[in-house]
Amino acid sequence: MESHSGITVQRALELPGLRAGLPEVVAGADRLHRTVRWVHAGEVPNIASLLKGGELLLTTGLGLGTRPAEQRAFVRRLADRGIAALVMELGPRFSRLPASIVDAARAAGLPLVQLHREVPFVAVTEEVHTEIVNGHYALLQQAEEVHRRATRALLDGGGVPQVLGILADFTANPVFLETPDGQLLYAASTGTGPVGADPLQVWEGMRGDRAARESPPTGALLVDVPGGGPDTGAVRARLVLLAVSGPLATVHRMAAERAAAGAGLRHASETATAAQGLDDRPWYDARRLDIDLLLWRLRDHPDLAAFVNRAIGPLREHDRTSRPPLLPTLQAYLAHAGRKAETARELHLNRQTLYNRLARIGELLGTDLDDPQTVLALSLALRARRHTN
Template identity: 80%
Template sequence: MENQGGITVQRALELPGLRGGLPEVVAGADRLSRTVRWVHAGEVPNMASLLKGGELLLTTGLGLGTRPAEQRAFVRRLADRGIAALVVELGPRFSQLPTTLVETARAAGLPLVQLHREVPFVSVTEEVHTEIVNGHYALVQRADEVHRRCTQALLGGGGVPQVLSVLAEFTANPVFLETPDGQLLYAAGEGEPLQVWEGLRGHRPAGAVLVDVPGGGSGTGSVRARLALLPVSAPLAQVHRMAAERTAGILAVVLMQARQEEELAARGRGDFLTDLAEGRVSAHDAPAQARVLGFRPGDGPLLPVVMRLAAELSPSGNWAVLARAVLEELTSVGAPVLLGVRPVEGRVPLLLALRTESERTAVADRVAVALRAGVARAGLERAGAHAPIVVVGVAGGWAAASAGLR
């Protein structure tokens, strides 16, 4: 990630303080995008030992030494320390920079700048530091805006999916919420984030941002989940990490209050099944995305089923209880199942893997009984309320499953 909490060498040279010194870049002109974390001025031979890396070092050259070997060692130590650039003011010590100095800086890839006019180093330091602080404040404001939008999403009745969507939109990249051991809870972002997850599973691309969602406990309980931002569509910057850290704090509170991990996983499966039904996921791509969600049906036909709940049977936000109860009832059917929930629509879509098409009628009857039993176990039966409607589609391949889930 570029420019983490600083400005570039190029930007520092453009500020009035250094610009007034008539700066000339004599080495490392291709490295001026380096980040300046801080400015330091000094004239001692052991200057490198006083630095941490990322500094723009200002000097008149008194500590550079008089012999070529001393000058080479001075520059190499600074390069090894990782400073952003070395700026030498010409004057009594040097009327022009020694060739040894310039060649060593070029070989080390260290930007080396000579100033042809005297400048007050304190003014340069103040000016660059002000720019750095202002830049950091601007990043904080952008990250705080994401926090504000996430809070608004929650106050507007949204949940974790909406929060993740805000972050994904801000980063212009897919965002994933996973368990501490790497199991996917929810994916958000434009396009097909599940395909991204499947393609990158097992490794993280360079520049990925991982932020723990705290769990409030100690030891293994100290991390409840993990946010993963992957630079698929655009690079990730420091502001995106800052926004992710703020989002993680919001997610920690929401997950702690509502224990939404199970519901998130069920919603994620429901989103996939709805995307399949509405054509946003093709029959060709569906098997790979289903595997990400833990569904491996084998070579037999698929049986699509949709249960619709009446408005008065809504589980009042705790869809995890319903999903768990229904899944437990479905274990008696003895077939692999992918079950999701769609709270907004009051739907429970699912796919079952049959061994043969001849099983359809028997399995369909058992599934309908299991679904209604799950609703009863979840405590959703109401006197006088309409019973859940179970619609069973035609058994077949992924294309048939798509049609049967509509």
């Protein structure tokens, strides 16, 4: 993936400012596709220490030194710094570039350009920077358009699959939403290319072993989806974009970051966290776990723990000291909406044993298990206990 937004060295040389200097590429002609992040002009010997990488450096060579060893070291330091290209204007300092400079640039794989005519460096700087800023703005517009489409899909009643589908179409690559430990929540594919309509096969291949979960493939793009509620800064999930059909670019990351800030993805990621501890299933529908999400968001509120203790505290105390435990019986009974025959079959009990256990539960709780309000309170308490100590 591109690490910076900008223009290529080739594009910079085609702009009027540098083109007026009659540029000649004398080294690194095969690397003119490098991205120019910024332009810097300078004549000091230690200029490499002032650079961050990705710069197009303009100089007349006053800081290169007079000895070949100094000149080679100067070029090597620039290459090690990761600049995009070195552009040297011929004139009073050099009427032609010394072999030591050209050879060092070739050895380091650094694009080296000599200008045969004098050009105002400030004009070149302004021109290239304008091109970079305009390009960056264009990327922002593309990413913002993806964000608008995703937001519109959510407002129109769509969900996470629609948002991921929009991202997949934009990047022309499969997109996944997964938990931080690599468990899949949703997947989407562009429907074209080698993976076609089966992104799950790609994800399973990527996540087939533990090492793959911890070290995503080269070229993958990962974007954190922050949670809401009291732990706003916590990471609840992440978007994973894989470079399957083509490379991923800076604009793809920008679009993914905007999509990650959408309420739908946050909802899905928080619901995945809230669902931890439920019965082991291959997947859960996030739209049917709103109650669990609400209880999870209240997990640190003392009233929730007090409610759980009032509702099922006596059963919890019973199960710590006596056998058989009664909480599993109550949970199965409520899961089957009070249908005793189905409850007995799930627990492998005869009906009379189940009746005796239900009677004991009602006695310990001092309540009627046939009362709808009681059933509702007990169901909520059983769900909420996973989120309380």
